[in-house]
Amino acid sequence: MVAAAFGVSGLRSPPMIDTAQQGPSDDLFSVFGKTAVVTGGTRGIGHMIAAGLVGAGAEVVVASRKADAVSETVTELSCKGACTGVVADLSSEAGARSLADAVAADHDHVDILVNNAGATWGAPLDEHDSASWNRVLDLNVQGVFHVTKFFLPLLRAVATADEPSRVINIGSIDGIHVPMLETYSYSASKAAVHQLTRHLAKQLAPLITVNAVAPGPFESKMMAATLASFGDQIAASAPLRRIGRPDDMAGVALFLSSRAGSYLTGTIIPVDGGIATVGSA
Numbered sequence: 001m002v003a004a005a006f007g008v009s010g011l012r013s014p015p016m017i018d019t020a021q022q023g024p025s026d027d028l029f030s031v032f033g034k035t036a037v038v039t040g041g042t043r044g045i046g047h048m049i050a051a052g053l054v055g056a057g058a059e060v061v062v063a064s065r066k067a068d069a070v071s072e073t074v075t076e077l078s079c080k081g082a083c084t085g086v087v088a089d090l091s092s093e094a095g096a097r098s099l100a101d102a103v104a105a106d107h108d109h110v111d112i113l114v115n116n117a118g119a120t121w122g123a124p125l126d127e128h129d130s131a132s133w134n135r136v137l138d139l140n141v142q143g144v145f146h147v148t149k150f151f152l153p154l155l156r157a158v159a160t161a162d163e164p165s166r167v168i169n170i171g172s173i174d175g176i177h178v179p180m181l182e183t184y185s186y187s188a189s190k191a192a193v194h195q196l197t198r199h200l201a202k203q204l205a206p207l208i209t210v211n212a213v214a215p216g217p218f219e220s221k222m223m224a225a226t227l228a229s230f231g232d233q234i235a236a237s238a239p240l241r242r243i244g245r246p247d248d249m250a251g252v253a254l255f256l257s258s259r260a261g262s263y264l265t266g267t268i269i270p271v272d273g274g275i276a277t278v279g280s281a
């Protein structure tokens, strides 16, 4: 049958199969049975990631400030798999600790922590006061740091050098290139997240990998006004000619969370249709 597939039966021998060289096993991209926490998992990019992980069989805890949003997300995602929620404001150290404590009350370990919750602020340069800087940096930078710090016991609980736990920080292409809008504190915060990712990756190896995803434009509440005004223009100028889809974000999170992504740490992965990496079309 194999020879027939070459179309010249008898002239060529069937390919030898070296079992040691076979392709990837079925579970290479699996997160089945893993425990994941997704901050800001109630909408936008966090919801894309939480839904992707739940759909692939992970048990996911979503966290955000608004109890009704947490409850709606838990109800929605529980139809597809295992999802629970915690209400927490992650812009303070106390809020970060309360999330880790709440998760520890129900789980003896965490395999995947996605630090996604974030905020932005845009205004002319002379209107950027320290209150607006603090609002953005407290959540986007300190939040990522404190949440990771308080989750370390859970992340280390069952991790091994062979199967490390994962921290995935959501940065931004605005931390790589200079953004179109006047979002000084936001772009600075995302560059800080990228460097924090590398620094934590060095400190936490080999039991925990720490990588960042740097999204380009994706539909979300944060991006709604920008995409309403410039969405077509942004899509047309992107080398891949579109904005991001939920599967693009779920896909990279599944890769980084699974055995397939276990040999990456300290990386910043742009998921942006080439906007920051290749430039405008």
Ligand SMILES: NC(=O)c1ccc[n+]([C@@H]2O[C@H](COP(=O)([O-])OP(=O)(O)OC[C@H]3O[C@@H](n4cnc5c(N)ncnc54)[C@H](OP(=O)(O)O)[C@@H]3O)[C@@H](O)[C@H]2O)c1
Residues within 6 Å of the ligand: 039, 040, 041, 042, 043, 044, 045, 046, 063, 064, 065, 066, 069, 088, 089, 090, 091, 116, 117, 118, 119, 139, 170, 171, 172, 173, 214, 215, 216, 217, 218, 219, 220, 221, 222, 223
């Ligand atoms: N969308 C994009 O195109 C894009 C591009 C690059 C990077 N990103 C990054 O992706 C992440 C998600 O952005 P998004 O566009 O999906 O934003 P979004 O639609 O505004 O969602 C933000 C999420 O974070 C939660 N959140 C906000 N402040 C919080 C706080 N203090 N404590 C806990 N949770 C909080 C929100 O829920 P509550 O309001 O209930 O707290 C919500 O679930 C951010 O880090 C953002 O910088 C987004």
